[in-house]
Amino acid sequence: MSFKTTIQPSNHTFPVGKDETILEAALEHGYNLPYSCRNGACGVCKGKILQGSVDYGKAQAFVLSEEEKAAGLALFCCAKPLTDLVVESHEVTTEQEITVKTLPCRVEKMVKLADDVMALYLKLPTNERLQFLSGQYIDILQKEGKPRSFSLANAPHDDELLELHVRNIAGGEFTNHVFTKMKERDILRIKGPLGNFFLHEDSPRPIIFVASGTGFAPVKAIIEHALHIGLKREMHFYWGVRKQADFYMLDKVKEWEALGIKFTPVVSDEQWNGRMGFVHQAVLDDFKDLSGYAVYACGAPVVVEAAHREFTTQRGLPNDAFYSDAFTFVPKT
Incomplete structure (x- = not known):
């Protein structure tokens, strides 16, 4: 069973399963609503229910008050539809609309892709997710030295882990560290998302x-x-x-x-x-x-x-x- 959800003012529509949140379904269908933590703790995904009703889920009281609920507001990362919905929300389409964060992360997995290429899969803290556009990059922040930039190799809908492809470059201090000393569960600090290289979805060009x-x-x-x-x-x-x-x-x-x-x-x-x-x-x-x-x-x-x-x-x-x-x-x- 699913419910039809319409976003205003864009008039985009998509189905939301009865066990899905509005945000989960929107991202699944390629509509990039604002979000950050995805667990009801930050309020970035707050939007308005114009028509229909929702189960508010695990929205934290300090983020979404009873007064806000009465005014029609909901946290889209928590709210699940009880009927067809019309909601009001901004949709993220440019890099300027995304908040750049500095976050700790853990090296969840390391996979050698080629002799000199290592995939790093990074896990953010439980209460954090990184919203980004496909093609953007992050900086690895080091205690000493300049940040090292790496493109995100995963698509925005697949954001549980951040995927980087690191080439071992002669003379590269950080890349050498990745191949010789880094191990799973190591902690890194990152900043991102950054960059204006991303898919321009509104262009008709091949x-x-x-x-x-x-x-x-x-x-x-x-x-x-x-x-x-x-x-x-x-x-x-x-x-x-x-x-x-x-x-x-x-x-x-x-x-x-x-x-x-x-x-x-x-x-x-x-x-x-x-x-x-x-x-x-x-x-x-x-x-x-x-x-x-x-x-x-x-x-x-x-x-x-x-x-x-x-x-x-x-x-x-x-x-x-x-x-x-x-x-x-x-x-x-």
Whole structure:
């Protein structure tokens, strides 16, 4: 059994199961309502019930008073529908609308994805969740030295753990620590979400993703979000690495291919039976006109810069249809 819920003023509608909260169902259907703790303790998700009735759930009295309930307010992370609903809530669509937080987290799991790539899965405190847009990044804050930035590789609807892909870089103090000393249950401090690299859902343009190395991480987040919300746009994913062994999570990529995303792997530094050379050149070879496309490029700065320069000057890609995140290496400090 489910109840139809309509968000005002956007007029978006989605079903909410009788055992689901309004927030859970909204996120599940790709509608990004504001939230933070997701357990009734912060009030960020507070909105108004314009029509219908709800079970208020575990809303904390100090966050939602009886007077506020009488005025029609509810915490959407706790409230469950008893009837069809019309609710009033802002929907988050830009990075400026999300609160940047500094939080402790625990290394829940470490998984080696390739010889020099480690996946870190970070768990926030029980009362915290991080709201973010697919493709954004967080900073790891160190006691000494500059913050280290890593893209979130998980989509917003899958936010129980934060997933990072860390490449072991020669001379990288933090990345070396990850591969030689870090262990599960270690405590880190993070700040985020940060960055303006994320999926622009309102554009009708077909998408070309161009990633080098661990630029795969934000692409993974964006693709998983796009598939989750049922985005119908044509999508191509070009992934460039130095050698074939640098590809990882290819089982995940095969799942995307089965759902209609065209994948083109490109290797630059060794012979193999697939496409070779620079990843942005593979796009140039395949597309003679990019004027109608949107490009999302991430990874090594030289790749991102070459893609931007040559796609706009040689293939007619509009400047405002090129979105990028260049991974700049910060030397030991």
